[in-house]
Amino acid sequence: MNVISQAGQANALNAKTRAVRRAVRQEKIFQYINGAARVLDVFGLGFLVPIVRVVAGDSVKAQLLELWQRLVVPLLGIAVFLAAWAVLAPRVNTSLGAIPGPLEVTKAAQDLWADHLAERDQADAFYQRLAARNQTLIAEGRADEAKWRPYTGRPTYLDQIFTSLGTVALGFIVATLIAVPVGILCGLSRTFSGAVNPLIQIFKPVSPLAWLPIVTMVVSAVYLHPSDLFPKSLVVSAITVTLCSLWPTLINTALGVASIDKDLVNVGRVLQLPASTTITKLVLPSALPLIFTGLRLSLGVGWMVLIAAEMLAQNPGLGKFVWDEFQNGSSSSLAKIMVAVLTIGIIGFLLDRVMFALQAAFTFTTNR
Numbered sequence: 001m002n003v004i005s006q007a008g009q010a011n012a013l014n015a016k017t018r019a020v021r022r023a024v025r026q027e028k029i030f031q032y033i034n035g036a037a038r039v040l041d042v043f044g045l046g047f048l049v050p051i052v053r054v055v056a057g058d059s060v061k062a063q064l065l066e067l068w069q070r071l072v073v074p075l076l077g078i079a080v081f082l083a084a085w086a087v088l089a090p091r092v093n094t095s096l097g098a099i100p101g102p103l104e105v106t107k108a109a110q111d112l113w114a115d116h117l118a119e120r121d122q123a124d125a126f127y128q129r130l131a132a133r134n135q136t137l138i139a140e141g142r143a144d145e146a147k148w149r150p151y152t153g154r155p156t157y158l159d160q161i162f163t164s165l166g167t168v169a170l171g172f173i174v175a176t177l178i179a180v181p182v183g184i185l186c187g188l189s190r191t192f193s194g195a196v197n198p199l200i201q202i203f204k205p206v207s208p209l210a211w212l213p214i215v216t217m218v219v220s221a222v223y224l225h226p227s228d229l230f231p232k233s234l235v236v237s238a239i240t241v242t243l244c245s246l247w248p249t250l251i252n253t254a255l256g257v258a259s260i261d262k263d264l265v266n267v268g269r270v271l272q273l274p275a276s277t278t279i280t281k282l283v284l285p286s287a288l289p290l291i292f293t294g295l296r297l298s299l300g301v302g303w304m305v306l307i308a309a310e311m312l313a314q315n316p317g318l319g320k321f322v323w324d325e326f327q328n329g330s331s332s333s334l335a336k337i338m339v340a341v342l343t344i345g346i347i348g349f350l351l352d353r354v355m356f357a358l359q360a361a362f363t364f365t366t367n368r
Contacts, residue, residue: 047071100335105342108335116156123151155316161343164317167234168306171241172299178242179249179298180291184279186250187257187287204247208240208305212312215239233315240309245302252294256287292359299355303348318344 047070050063089099134146186193310319
């Protein structure tokens with residue numbers, strides 16, 4: 001009996017050990033899932049977390065409720081919007097015909113993609129003919145007549161998208177290089193902030209439509225020898241974006257620097273740290289969350305401003321595409337304009353997610 005009792009106790013102990021090991025393994029799995037959840041949330045894929053938790057053995061009921069909130073509810077909202085769009089759009093008649101529904105807009109997007117592929121095929125054929133001609137001239141001993149010319153076909157819809165992205169990137173980078181240092185000075189110096197604040201309050205509300213004529217005239221007077229890399233239209237649009245998008249970054253940077261723990265600044269003074277070290281080691285790490293908030297706002301403002309500037313100035317980009325289709329007045333123009341509107345919105349969303357990902361990577365919190 002003692003032997004049997006000891007064997008039973010050993011089995012019970014082994015069972016408890018296995019249960020503890022399973023619990024430890026499961027706890028580690030959930031720790032990995034929690035770490036991955038932060039990354040997935042940054043990229044808008046947080047709805048995958050409840051699915052992974054259910055597979056890992058978590059409560060099915062609780063995770064189904066989380067999945068409902070994260071995935072099903074947003075999809076229902078999109079479905080209701082598409083249904084309302086499909087039902088109500090054909091009832092609104094304009095000078096270009098009825099408002100296109102989702103199917104017509106999808107067909108227009110496919111046509112724009114097909115046009116892009118056809119234009120790329122024409123460009124490839126052009127370069128092949130040019131290369132063959134140059135090889136023939138070289139073979140005949142007339143190498144001096146061989147020339148390389150760029151393809152001058154019309155820009156496609158995708159070309160317009162990349163043009164707008166390049167322009168907003170240039171304007172945003174210039175705005176950041178101006179706004180962050182000025183914001184740091186405003187946050188560190190009450191005197192400097194008092195001198196700059198009236199200018200901020202005056203110029204912050206100015207519309208891009210007001211800036212654009214001034215910028216156009218100034219660039220035309222100063223930028224007398226445009227380069228191929230930075231044509232005049234690009235410079236005009238980029239400067240307009242800069243003038244309208246730097247204010248959120250400047251204001252948030254100043255607020256972030258001014259609200260850091262004063263003990264950190266006092267420690268820097270006690271240690272007699274150089275100003276550069278104080279800014280890079282003490283000020284910036286504490287102010288980065290608000291700085292990134294300002295950068296996200298500035299990028300969104302810059303993207304909106306760019307489209308308006310391109311429409312008004314007829315500079316290459318999505319804004320010009322919208323205006324050209326409006327002036328075209330064909331039966332498919334309204335559907336193409338709707339494609340452009342959706343494209344502008346989706347790109348704006350993706351740009352914000354990129355900045356949010358950078359904020360999560362370089363700051364200690366993303367909640368500020």
